[in-house]
Amino acid sequence: MTFRKIIVGLVLLLAGCQTLPPPQSARQPADQQLDVPFIAQEKYQCGPAALGMMLQWNSLPGDAEALVDEVWLPERKGSLGIELMAAGRARGLLAYPVNRPEALFSELQAGHPVLILQNLALKRWPRWHFAVVTGYRDGGDRLILHSGTRETTTSHWNRFIRTWARADYWGMVLLPAGELPASARPGPLLHALAPQKKDALRHWQTAVSRFPNDGKLHFAYANALWQAGRKADALKAFEKTVTLAPTLAPAWNNLAYARLDQGHREAAREAVCRARTLAPDDANIDGSVAEITDGTGCP
Secondary structure (H helix, E strand, C coil): CHHHHHHHHHHHHHHHCCCCCHHHHHCCCCECCCCCCCCCCCCHHHHHHHHHHHHCCCCCCEEEEEEEHHHEEEEEEECHHHHHHHHHHCCEEEEECCCHHHHHHHHHHCCEEEEEEEEEECCCCCEEEEEEEEEEEEHHHHEEEEEEEEEEEEEEEEHHHHHHCCCCEEEEEECCCCCCCCCHHHHHHHHHHHCCCCCHHHHHHHHHHCCCCCCCHHHHHHHHHHHCCCCCHHHHHHHHHHCCCCCCCHHCCCHHHHHHCCCCCCHHHHHHHHHHHHHCCHHHHHHHHHHHHCCCCCC
16 A cells, blocks of 8 residues: 555545534523633643643642653653643542533533543554643534644644544543532542542532432441541541441441440440341451450440
8 A cells, every 4th residue: 555545545544533613502692701820831841831720720830840750641642631630649639530511511601610631643652642622613613722832723633532532531620629520429529538638528528518328438438437537527427327328337336336336335235236237258247246245246
């Protein structure tokens, strides 16, 4: 096959890719642009530059050169998304995934820039690139990005969605404690907050405020209270958890210890025995039963 035919074939392949139209939600409002600091990338270092912009938007230090050693992998000549998320968490920010077009526009409309990964070439021969989406125009027909060395550049939706899709729609927002993504859902939020160390308790408090009827989020909140030494508050949160998720055996197990800590020995026995009934094969709960019942076991 000649070089000319190869080029023509690639053009036809790209032209034939199916695309998705912008979500209807992008029409209201039809235009949105956020004020996000711009950092031009150096060489291959789009990851540190994109992360630096997100950090500066959060009023945190975000010098790209200072971030290189933290998130840039010389052997790959690039960064990994997991490294960028970890860097955000280390600074007390919630790193929440944005992996749907609807979620992308929801975050922009809520005033949150979105750091995304693109593949600017083909699946087989990828060219990875991190950028920050800062807005859109014309009902979503054009996206506005800080990308590479270009500030507030625009990309037609069809091109953008193809490059984003080839990176499996990887994206994230970085938000401070006390603020949640507009597109947040309980399951992904639980997963996103699980590795959080800095400001974890404040993040969990915000999560249960948004989703007051989710038992698993309440369980995580109760555990965070316990780890923070707020044991009386943790007891209340564990009690709330088992009303919301009565079949969650680990919650009953931890409730038993919280009750025991507050001097409620018989109530602690009842809770650990409920955990044992729900999870009869759990070795950890077997140990709790032996400890809390002084070896007498459950009826």
